[in-house]
Amino acid sequence: MIGAASFQTKARTVDHLGREQIADCPTAISELWKNAFDAYARSVSLDIYDGDEPVAVISDDGHGMNRAEFENRWLVVGTESKATEDRTPIDDRNDLKVRPRQGQKGIGRLSCANLGPILLLVSKRKTAPFVAAMVDWRLFENPFINLADLRVPIAEFENKDALLTLVPGLVAELACNITGGGDAARTDRLRAAWAAYDHLFHAENEAGVSNKLRPPSEEILEGLAKIEFKERHLAQWPVWSDERPHGTALLVSQINYDLQVELGDDKTDSSAIEARKRFFETLSSFVDPFFDPADEQSTASRLEFSYAVRAWKGEVPQTIVGTDKQFDRRQLDGMEHLLAGSIDRDGVFRGRVKAFGQWIPEECVIAPPKDLHIPRRADSEVGQLDLYIASMEFESINSTLPRLEFQRFEELARLYAGFMIFRDGLRVLPYGRTDNDFFEIESRRSKHAGREFWNHRQMFGRLSITRAANPNLKDKAGREGLLDNRAAKTLKGIVSNILKQSARRYFGYDSEIRRTVLPGIKASNKEERANEARNKLRKKQRKEFRTKLQVFTKTLPPFVKEVEEFARTLSVRDEAEIAATQQHLEEYRERASEFRLPGAPTSLGPLETPYADFRENIRDLSALLGAAAADLEIQIERINPKKPRELLEKQIARNAAQIHHRIQQWKRTIDILQKSEFERIRDVVGQRNKVFHAEAIPVVARFDRGEVTYSEAVKLLERLKEETDTQNAELFVPYIGALESLKESIDLDHLASFGMEELGDMRAELDRLNALAQLGIAVEIVGHELQAYDDIIGSAIKRLPEEVRQSKAVHDIEFGYDGLTDQLRFLSPLRLAGQRIQRWITGGEIADYLAEFFKLNLSRAEIIFDVDPRFRAMRIYDQQSRLYPVFINLMNNSIYWVGTRRDGERRIALAVVGDEVMVSDNGPGVDAEDIDSLFSLFFTKKAHGGRGVGLYLSKANLAAGGHRIRYVSKGEGLPLPGANFAITFRGAEFDVG
Structure with missing residues (x-):
């Protein structure tokens, strides 16, 4: 007897087709944008909002859906219209031309699962009520549930203000997919399925192979309890702002890592940097930018479709990618x-x-x-x-x-x-x-x-x-x-x-x-050969630097520990042990001399951290050897050897043997190079001897065939001789000059390295001057306009009602405008109208302003901000717009560097030490080699995002008021052990009342 059966679909099928099918988050976003395109949207955006529970919103102004369309199309996987010609009614096309469909399989909507587990979908058609539905994609990960047993809660409403009041009900209904409700048989099936899934979690957890932190049912219910959608999350949706009567918004809670990093500004986390790079690379140029503007047909067919990704930190958006x-x-x-x-x-x-x-x-x-x-x-x-x-x-x-x-x-x-x-x-x-x-x-x-x-x-x-x-x-x-x-x-x-x-x-x-x-x-490029030679030498030096640094990174730290142990246990009990101990110390010094690097490249890139570690180890090694030598001298004086001359003679013999050994090593290297170079030059001479003859034979053959006359052949041979001779001179004369320089003991390598460094510095300086010249032009233009607008703004503020003029908002506007014009005045000799107001500014005002200004940054980086009572009590007579940016720049630098600490407390402090104000932190501090360059224009040690302008402007701002700033590398009484900037304020008063 022949029977028949149907396919059964598990809920997990949706997870396979959605979250697991799409490669990554940016790809999922592009799929959802294409759905908006198919819905004849003119614009689509992704807005990522910060908060205790960040939310991502994809919204468009397409034709939207009513409830029937949501149930019969959006909830049907593999909708057939995606695979056929466009059937969108003309009324739904938003006055746009017919668009070929981008979707082909009807599963693009499942990409939502890649953005985050919880989705609130809201859609509106012109002539229909709003429809809202909520989905938790984690429900579809349960392999024990049939797809038909999971239900998506749906609600209709007329007034948009009703949406947020409906969310708790949608959440409660969604939770019934775990706890059960309604149909008793379905409830039993659901509870049994979740019990089996939780049991599977416990079994995998015991085996150490689970990728979840708690049983799935608990994790989902806990996540639903955290849902917090707000009015701000819908503010950019054209439907919400009444710009359009139709469209769709997808609100996602518990967003994934790729979206979260767009809200952060951590420039030290390589995984976050890579995620942001891949996000930009994937979503930029989403709309074809290669349309030919000169081709009328191409221009006419250009898409009327714009896109954007914005990150909202507070109420200020930052556009990450977009049509603009x-x-x-x-x-x-x-x-x-x-x-x-x-x-x-x-x-x-x-x-x-x-x-x-x-x-x-x-x-x-x-x-x-x-x-x-x-x-x-x-x-x-x-x-x-x-x-x-x-x-x-x-x-x-x-x-x-x-x-x-x-x-x-x-x-x-x-x-x-x-x-x-x-x-x-x-x-x-x-x-x-x-x-x-x-x-x-x-x-x-x-x-x-x-x-x-x-x-x-x-x-x-x-x-x-x-x-x-x-x-x-x-x-x-x-x-x-x-x-x-x-x-x-x-x-x-x-x-x-x-x-x-x-x-x-x-x-x-x-x-x-x-x-x-x-x-x-x-x-046409007169510097061609010099550039090629410099690049070749630079490449050689960089390779040597990189190779040696990689070796030293592995071998130097163990050697430092070895020397540290030697210095710690150094002990000379009698005269017989002096020579052996001296020999050990000399051996350590000789080994230490091998850790030498050629000049560091200007741009270190990923070698920045290893090079900093190398320099720190070298400093430690030098200090240990010096301490060991000093300790040995003390112990020798204590023993007071009876035969010091014999000790000196032994030391001379050891040192001479070491020097001889080093010279022999260099000689062997020189012999190998000289022999190789001798053979190379011999081959080159042999080749060049044959060049003229080989080129001349074809000229004679042309004469024999009657193609050229005798006089023409003579001219060709003369020209060929001159060209060959010039080539030979270009090859051999510089070589002879180099040998003569070596004979005169002229250090060619040093000259080349010095010349490259000097040229590099000059080029860098030229680039800076070009940048400053362009900046100066921009400032002149802005200054010209500001000179006209300064009186207008000042006059308009004066005409405001008194109660408005005294408000904090107007004071902030005045402060911001004063600061802007002050900075422009510093950059060019602008003559702007109006007087800048000076007043007594207390340390307490500065501290409170900084705490409010950096509140979010300090909280995110978990940094403790300490303010000394003496700082709060002191006061300075100056312009607010001159002083505040100085502290903002110093705080901003401290937040960056303290944020690189991976363990321990992170602290920034404002204090007074003597008659100086200190901005201090417990970050890594500034390397001794970099202190002289700290306040130079464009000098920065930040791996990402640093421009090298902040400290330069801070020093210039302070100098304009007669104040001074310096970096303090060491000393007693410093508030914190990291970076310490000391400011001497002219006329400052401390311990006031």
Whole structure:
């Protein structure tokens, strides 16, 4: 007998299709934005709000949903309309053109689970009430529950103000999916399923393999109790602000790590930095920025769709990515290398090429590889595509771009470079991210970087596909690239071939254009050879520095401990032990002398921390050896040896042996290098002796064939002789000069290193001067405008009613404006109207202002802020707008460095020591080598975010009032052991009343 059965669906299926299916949080956000696009939204945003329980909100102004649509479409996984043509009624299109659907499988909405476990969905259609529903995605992780047993609470309401009052009821109903309720049979099934799931947790916990902190049912119920959605979370939704009568908002509670780090400003946590970088890299350029502004058809088809991500710290938003922050094609058209055109159905590329700043007059045609069969069947055809790539030379010495333009494109590449794919104007992930190499660009470069010109990090590329023309290029279910079908494989073959052929024809080392043009570009740069030599030497020194530092990082700390043990146990009992102890100490000194590094590079990058540790260990080692030597001297004096001359003779013998050994080591190295160099020069001389003869034979052959006359042949040979002689002179004369310098004991290595350092300093100074010049121009413009507005603002404030003028808000406005104009006055000789008010300012006022200003930062970093009563009691006669920024800069630095402590209390203190005000902390302090540079413009030791301006301006501000500031490295009575800045205020009064 034949029977039949149906598939059974467990709740966990939703978890597999949603949270586990989508690669990461930014990818999930892009999926939800595409849903907003399909709903004919003009704008979509992600707003991340701080608070005790941070909340993320994705909101749009699309057509929205009513209750029936929510139940019959949103709650139905794999909605069929996603796979068919657009059926959106014209009334729901917001006066927009028909949009091809981005969604294909009807599971994009499940991406919400990747943002956080708890979702409050609110939607509104023009002619329907609001609909709200709440989901906890953790319910779907239970492998023992059938999908049909889980229920999503839904509510309808007319007035938006009713939403927040409905939340507790939605939460209570949602909790019934654990505790049970209503149907007795369902309640029994739910309770049994959660008991089994909790039992599984306990079993895994005992085995040490659980990834949860408490039983799942308890964790979910506890999470539901923490839900706190507020009015501010909906303030940016166009529906809430009555800008639009329709749209959808997704409010997420208990947001994941990738969203939380966008609220933080920790610049020392590498995982947070990497998460923010990946977030930006994934969501920037979400809307195709490569539309050609000169192409009317392209411009007409440009999407009317904007996006943004904002982080709200308090009531102040910070835009992280968005339509207004992305680049556009107009910024790229000035690049020196361009490839733009289209690929037809046969895989043939036709377009235009610009190489080294010049457009190639002929059309570029690149056929597909001969061994690649282009499918034409409807189910595997690739279809027509558009291609646009812009790039630049990787070294400024080879570039036709002016220096400032080259730097501008370098900075643009740092943020936005990559080869991306866009479908109907929206980005297809993960293409364009640094970790994706679908077209094997980096793979080819690793084999031959010169020939395979294109570089993912310095190219702006876009492949434009459409759902209509390229239906077989479909996304994977997890949105991690195109489905690996025949069409995708063919696309990869076609585009990879275009990249290879274009590089070899126009841009790479094999191209005739590069061979012809590049020498002229290099010849125009008079510093080419010097730059190449300096770079070669710098590379050698950096490699040597990095290699030695890596070795010393492992070997130096154990050696320091060994010396520390020697110094601690050093004991000379009688005269017989003196020589042996001296020998041990000398051996330690000789070993210590091996820990020498060449000059440190200007920019250390990731080597900053190891180098700081190395310097600290060297200081400790030097102190230990000095202490051991002093202790040994004391003990020798105590013993008072009877035969001191013999001890001296033994020491001379030991020292001479050590010196001889070192000299022999150097001699062996020199012998090897001299022999190698002798053989190299012998080979070079042999090769150069043959060059002229080899080049001259073809000239004689041309004369024999009658192609040139005798006189023409003579001129060719004369020219060839001059060129060969010049090349030989350029090769041998500097070499002879170097040998002569060595003969005269001139230290070439020292000269080169010194020259590089001096040149580096001069270039850095030139960059700073350029930056200051641009700043000066900006200040002049702003100052010109402020001179006109100063009287207007002052007059307007005076016209305010007296009770308003005395309010704190108006005082804050005056203070802020005074501070701004003061800073501008410092930067340029502005003559702004009005007098700046000076008054007595107490330490208590300063302390209270700082505590309020940095309240959130201090709380987040768990820093204790101490204020000495003497500081509170003192007072200074000066401008508020001059003094407060000084303390703000010092506090801001302390918060950063104290935040790098991984254990123990974190403290910042304001105190008075003698007649000086101290701003003190218990952070790592300032290295002795850096103290002289502390107040220099643009000097900073911060790994991320530091500009090196704060301390410079603080010193200048204080000097304007006759005050002084200095850094105190050591001394008694310092409030805290870390960084200590001492300020001497002119005319300050202490211990006042």
